[in-house]
Amino acid sequence: MRTPIIAGNWKMFKTVSETLAFAEAVKGKAVVEGVETVICAPFTNLPALTEAVKGTGIKVGAQNLHFEDNGAFTGEISGVMLKELGVDYVIIGHSERRQYFGETDEIVNKKVAAAFRNDLTPIVCVGEKLEEREADQTKDVCKVQTEGAFKGLSKEEAAKVVVAYEPIWAIGTGKSSTASDANEVTSYIRTVLADLYDQATADVIRIQYGGSVKPENVTEYMGQSDIDGALVGGASLQPDSFTALVEGAK
């Protein structure tokens, strides 16, 4: 009932020429029936990437947006600008944005609203730090971040959001959460969403796992009851590995 979604988060990697080479290499691949494939690239690569993947079934996402549609915000990019490029998704509240760029739950919430204003699908990231996990605060942290992100969203909007559960200690470290631990948290997030809306709405919201996902472990995550895909950093950067991730999500 929930279509699995594999999204690559390229972070601050790849120039335009590298992006075009990647798109060429995955042409006719990295697309599997019943799985949604998304590449979230740096802003500078989005025009070339949307053009290059046209008709391939691969969708394009940004990694951030400003919460206003335009204005005196030097260096920022808005949802209006992304939409015109043919971008469909936008990652919001990634832990690197929260950690290095001071994004709070309130800012995340305003960005989610901006995404909906511009018909972009938000991929909202939540997840705990190592010390929070060790202090047994994982669920509390995810609850606060989820409630903060969804504030003011209608049921119809909520149903379209993709949540990415990314334990911060598992990002780029090679230390992935076990599939059953990750499923315990994603199913808990679903109960938070059911409390906010209702069970039927919570049941259609897709929740990804992110943190050291690779072709070798993706199938194990996808086999869990409440994990509907993966948000992948490092392993999404090589065409072969990205293709294998999508195939592994079948």
Ligand SMILES: O=C(CO)COP(=O)(O)O
């Ligand atoms: O942050 C991530 C995706 O948003 C995860 O990164 P890695 O897959 O490199 O651990």
